[in-house]
Amino acid sequence: MKAVLVESYDRIENITIREVAKPELSPGMVRVRVQAAAVGFVDGLKVQGLYQTKDPLPFIPGSEFAGVVEDAAADVKGFASGTPVIGLVRNGGLAEYICAAAADLVVTPKGIDPEVGASFFANYHTALYALSSRGKLQSGETLLVLGAAGGVGIAAVQIGKLLGARVIAAASTEEKRQFAMKFGADAGLDYTRDGWRDELKELTGGHGADVIYDPVGGDLSLQAFRSIAWNGRHLVIGFASGTIPALRFNLPLLKGGALLGVDLAQIGRREPDVRDQVITQLFAWLSEKTLVPVVGKVFAFEEFHEAFKAMTTRSALGKMVVRVG
Numbered sequence: 001m002k003a004v005l006v007e008s009y010d011r012i013e014n015i016t017i018r019e020v021a022k023p024e025l026s027p028g029m030v031r032v033r034v035q036a037a038a039v040g041f042v043d044g045l046k047v048q049g050l051y052q053t054k055d056p057l058p059f060i061p062g063s064e065f066a067g068v069v070e071d072a073a074a075d076v077k078g079f080a081s082g083t084p085v086i087g088l089v090r091n092g093g094l095a096e097y098i099c100a101a102a103a104d105l106v107v108t109p110k111g112i113d114p115e116v117g118a119s120f121f122a123n124y125h126t127a128l129y130a131l132s133s134r135g136k137l138q139s140g141e142t143l144l145v146l147g148a149a150g151g152v153g154i155a156a157v158q159i160g161k162l163l164g165a166r167v168i169a170a171a172s173t174e175e176k177r178q179f180a181m182k183f184g185a186d187a188g189l190d191y192t193r194d195g196w197r198d199e200l201k202e203l204t205g206g207h208g209a210d211v212i213y214d215p216v217g218g219d220l221s222l223q224a225f226r227s228i229a230w231n232g233r234h235l236v237i238g239f240a241s242g243t244i245p246a247l248r249f250n251l252p253l254l255k256g257g258a259l260l261g262v263d264l265a266q267i268g269r270r271e272p273d274v275r276d277q278v279i280t281q282l283f284a285w286l287s288e289k290t291l292v293p294v295v296g297k298v299f300a301f302e303e304f305h306e307a308f309k310a311m312t313t314r315s316a317l318g319k320m321v322v323r324v325g
């Protein structure tokens with residue numbers, strides 16, 4: 001089968017598609033014919049060897065995919081041949097076939113295209129869990145989304161609106177702010193401009209943001225926390241800026257605000273009931289078409305480099321998807 005293969009931690013341009021052996025089934029595993037795989041920020045770091053943990057070489061990148069079950073190990077139930085599935089794995093999605101643990105797969109809801117299936121699950125799951133379960137976002141509250149045009153950011157814009165919040169989308173370019181507003185944000189904010197906190201103050205009538213959704217990190221997080229409303233919640237999603245900020249503890253005290261961590265990778269193990277509730281809600285919104293997830297740009301398999309480049313040059317609008325099958 002054909003697969004994108006990372007053979008050395010090198011420039012993205014040097015990664016190629018290779019002919020490799022089709023993966024073997026083992027107990028607990030399901031073999032899926034991949035139709036589409038998504039490329040997120042972390043995938044961009046992994047292929048360059050810049051992620052916090054390095055994968056042994058060679059490896060096939062791609063942590064999110066959608067496809068159709070080809071066959072399953074004898075001990076696996078619920079994944080008959082032909083079942084459409086979405087997978088969230090460590091690696092391996094950018095290939096014609098993948099063997100994934102049944103626990104890492106969900107059955108794709110009806111009417112969901114592979115490009116949507118591959119790209120929405122992790123980001124919208126993160127956004128809904130963060131905003132509802134961690135941030136307790138209430139209808140009528142103000143939500144400030146940092147990095148609002150990125151993959152996980154645009155998901156928070158849409159979910160924030162569905163939860164009844166007033167959403168302020170902060171992003172670095174007019175194109176990105178317009179993109180977020182096209183998908184429901186009530187206002188855009190240029191957080192690269194001096195004085196952006198004054199503009200936020202004006203936009204919120206002096207109140208500040210009740211909930212801050214923060215996948216960016218760095219100095220921006222420290223600035224944003226200073227603009228949090230009393231009883232506000234600042235959700236730590238990630239550090240796309242490359243810098244983990246250090247918040248002085250006097251700020252939560254003075255602002256009456258809370259800093260809350262969000263980690264999609266741990267929800268299933270630590271809060272399985274909450275995970276199930278979040279997935280049920282997401283799939284209900286999808287089937288009612290209350291939620292139409294944003295698919296960023298779709299690339300052909302041979303053009304997979306472009307998907308990675310979009311992630312590493314801060315130019316992506318939404319999530320990048322590679323059509324495999």
Ligand SMILES: NC(=O)c1ccc[n+]([C@@H]2O[C@H](COP(=O)([O-])OP(=O)(O)OC[C@H]3O[C@@H](n4cnc5c(N)ncnc54)[C@H](OP(=O)(O)O)[C@@H]3O)[C@@H](O)[C@H]2O)c1
Pocket residue numbers: 040041042122123126147148149150151152153170171172173176215216236237238239240241242262263264265311313314316318319
């Ligand atoms: N906690 C979780 O469970 C979870 C789940 C999913 C993702 N994440 C994390 O969330 C972060 C964002 O992921 P993503 O897939 O949404 O990435 P993305 O699509 O690239 O979006 C990140 C946004 O961050 C902003 N940014 C600011 N400085 C940047 C820089 N130096 N380089 C790149 N972007 C920069 C960019 O917006 P502007 O240009 O507008 O500033 C960009 O749109 C990552 O750290 C990822 O690991 C966490």
